[in-house]
Amino acid sequence: MNQKRKTGLKFLKNFRDTGAFKETSRKVELEICQRIPTDRDVIVVEFGMGHGNITREILSTISPESKLYAFEVVEEFCDHVKEIIKDERLVIINDGAENLKKHISEPIDSVVSSIPFSFFSEEKGKTIIQGAHDLLNDQSTYSQVLLTKFNFKKFKAVFEECEIVNLQGFPTEYVYHCKKKENKSN
Numbered sequence: 075m076n077q078k079r080k081t082g083l084k085f086l087k088n089f090r091d092t093g094a095f096k097e098t099s100r101k102v103e104l105e106i107c108q109r110i111p112t113d114r115d116v117i118v119v120e121f122g123m124g125h126g127n128i129t130r131e132i133l134s135t136i137s138p139e140s141k142l143y144a145f146e147v148v149e150e151f152c153d154h155v156k157e158i159i160k161d162e163r164l165v166i167i168n169d170g171a172e173n174l175k176k177h178i179s180e181p182i183d184s185v186v187s188s189i190p191f192s193f194f195s196e197e198k199g200k201t202i203i204q205g206a207h208d209l210l211n212d213q214s215t216y217s218q219v220l221l222t223k224f225n226f227k228k229f230k231a232v233f234e235e236c237e238i239v240n241l242q243g244f245p246t247e248y249v250y251h252c253k254k255k256e257n258k259s260n
């Protein structure tokens with residue numbers, strides 16, 4: 075059985091956490107990394123590392139001195155990624171995105187997320203979005219993939235500038251790019 079199918083089965087087995095039966099598509103891996111700055115060293119945070127497909131793309135996007143903190147609630151997925159990705163820039167955190175500030179206090183330059191917002195309570199969703207906004211630098215972006223547009227309003231309530239990219243396929247995937255702008259006239 076190929077790796078993608080194995081990952082799909084693991085996602086299905088952990089459906090309550092993953093909210094997915096397969097990895098996000100290659101189109102998502104590329105689109106969701108579009109707003110990560112490449113002209114300097116950066117601190118990137120990933121929410122929902124899974125089996126590390128987007129993690130790999132982030133690592134191939136950022137500079138050699140950059141850092142990636144990847145949050146994942148399923149311990150088995152953390153162990154799997156530790157095995158398959160050996161990269162000193164990657165720090166794996168076996169905890170939820172809602173606990174971001176327990177682990178990170180420094181300003182961050184980008185958030186890349188594939189966590190299943192539709193499975194979260196209103197309060198948990200707000201904590202995650204607000205926590206990320208608080209730590210992001212001005213003009214930095216939180217990029218989120220979801221299978222619906224339903225949660226877009228939650229991001230618009232916190233971020234100053236938001237857009238949706240619609241990626242055709244089965245299922246259709248939506249990438250929300252949400253930018254922090256301390257001065258709205260920028």
Ligand SMILES: C[S@@+](CC[C@H](N)C(=O)[O-])C[C@H]1O[C@@H](n2cnc3c(N)ncnc32)[C@H](O)[C@@H]1O
Binds near residue numbers: 122124
């Ligand atoms: C839809 S899967 C995406 C996995 C992979 N990044 C991809 O693109 O296919 C969502 C992942 O988020 C993880 N997850 C769920 N709730 C989380 C939370 N609160 N914080 C961090 N990760 C979480 C799940 O265990 C799962 O691995």
